Amino acid sequence: MANEEFGKLFICGGCNAKIGPGNLSGLLGKLPKNEDPRLLVGFDSTDDAGVIKISDEMALIQTLDFFPTMVSDPYLFGKIAATNALSDVYAMGGDVLSAMNIVCFPEELDIEILGEILRGGSEKVAEAGAILVGGHSIHDSTPKYGLSVTGTVHPDKILKNNESQVGDxxxxxxxxxxxxxxxxxxxxxxxxxxxxxxxxxxxxxxxxxxxxxxxxxxxxxxxxxxxxxxxxxxxxxxxxxxxxxxxxxxxxxxxxxxxxxxxxxxxxxxxxxxxxxxxxxxxxxxxxxxxxxxxxxxxxxxxxxxxxxxxxxxxxxxxxxxxxxxxxxxxxxxxxxxxxxx
Known part of the structure; x- marks a missing residue:
């Protein structure tokens, strides 16, 4: 019964809920650029995550991703959302270090449904070899879930998205x-x-x-x-x-x-x-x-x-x-x- 109740709440889920690139590019272009030399990759490059240099041997990758559900099974939703959020670190050439839950959940919905979402997410974090260290939750009209993720990468081995070469x-x-x-x-x-x-x-x-x-x-x-x-x-x-x-x-x-x-x-x-x-x-x-x-x-x-x-x-x-x-x-x-x- 809980899954049926949960399944009635999704209308535009997953990455289909993402704000369109046209709207985002105009807004981000108006924000001041960060000139801190430690910032190796920022939002101005439309890359998958931010990268901050910590030392000559290590940089931190920071990203987050969450969205409304597109499936009626809360456990499966948790697995999908976590897999999606972890992906940005891999796209930057890094290893996942830690993750934090991001939760929006209706006050009137059975709290056990949220437990299933978190169970699915935690399993994928563990599969990635990362540490789940906490998170933040609020009440909202529809369930939303994802992760804030931190990864590591050598500063000289970052995989950027915009350095393709002719002949590739x-x-x-x-x-x-x-x-x-x-x-x-x-x-x-x-x-x-x-x-x-x-x-x-x-x-x-x-x-x-x-x-x-x-x-x-x-x-x-x-x-x-x-x-x-x-x-x-x-x-x-x-x-x-x-x-x-x-x-x-x-x-x-x-x-x-x-x-x-x-x-x-x-x-x-x-x-x-x-x-x-x-x-x-x-x-x-x-x-x-x-x-x-x-x-x-x-x-x-x-x-x-x-x-x-x-x-x-x-x-x-x-x-x-x-x-x-x-x-x-x-x-x-x-x-x-x-x-x-x-």
Missing amino acids: VLVLTKPLGVGIITTAFSVAETTESAFQEAVESMTTLNKKAAELIRQREVHGCTDVTGFGLLGHLVEMMNEACSAVIEVSQLPYIEEAYRCAKEFLITAGGQRNRNYLSDQLEFQCDDFALEEILFDPQTSGGLLVSLPADEAAQLVAEMAQNGLKGAIIGKVIERQAKTIYIK
């Missing part, structure tokens, strides 16, 4: 489509098996993928979340670079294509489409694949830019470890558009 190959470490699938499943318009495929992806830590990536000559790395694959790829391109995506190589949940073709799509995907439209050129005619590319990913994979010979080896090693990595495109010299999809 792009590797994605998880299939796309989880936003479309969870939205369709919430209105009983897709299958249990497709939902379970999305759940498996959303609850898989990016820890192992990150360990394999760090053994390679990586030029750029980010995790794919609320801005969709295309939104985060735009952030990876600098003044010297554009990217080409080969849609035939994209890994995605097969059922997500059918759902998108039947217009079972997300509000977040439409925000991403509207914001990015002038930076893209679609050289293929496939609405469903477009929606998969714009789809907000909750606890998505890592998107990596690295030399071609390194990329092939990385994908092979990922397969050996049960991960579904794929080469999805390449980095080219700067063109009129930021990304070309063919």
Whole structure:
């Protein structure tokens, strides 16, 4: 009964609830920049987390992420939200050190539901090898959960998202489509098996993928979340670079294509489409694949830019470890558009 009560409260959950990139970029651009030399990565670079230098051998990674639920099982929600929050540290090339719970919870809801959310989250923190050190909670009209996470990285080994180089190959470490699938499943318009495929992806830590990536000559790395694959790829391109995506190589949940073709799509995907439209050129005619590319990913994979010979080896090693990595495109010299999809 508690799960039924909890399930009635989600309407726009996961990373689909993220404020659109257009709104955020305008606001952040008005904030004063921090000139402290200890700040190695700040909010002005649109990267995945902040990085502060502590010594010549260590820097701290700081990030937080929380959102409303997109599933009716509170324990599963806790696992997904924690996996998603931990991912930013992996995207920066770091190791997770500690985490703190962020909780918003309705006063009238059974408190045991919150216990299940926290249980799911704590299990993923433990799986990451991190220490759960506390948190903060408030009453709110809808449940929201996530983590504030601290990680560590050597100052010379930070993986930034905007240092791709011409000639690099792009590797994605998880299939796309989880936003479309969870939205369709919430209105009983897709299958249990497709939902379970999305759940498996959303609850898989990016820890192992990150360990394999760090053994390679990586030029750029980010995790794919609320801005969709295309939104985060735009952030990876600098003044010297554009990217080409080969849609035939994209890994995605097969059922997500059918759902998108039947217009079972997300509000977040439409925000991403509207914001990015002038930076893209679609050289293929496939609405469903477009929606998969714009789809907000909750606890998505890592998107990596690295030399071609390194990329092939990385994908092979990922397969050996049960991960579904794929080469999805390449980095080219700067063109009129930021990304070309063919």
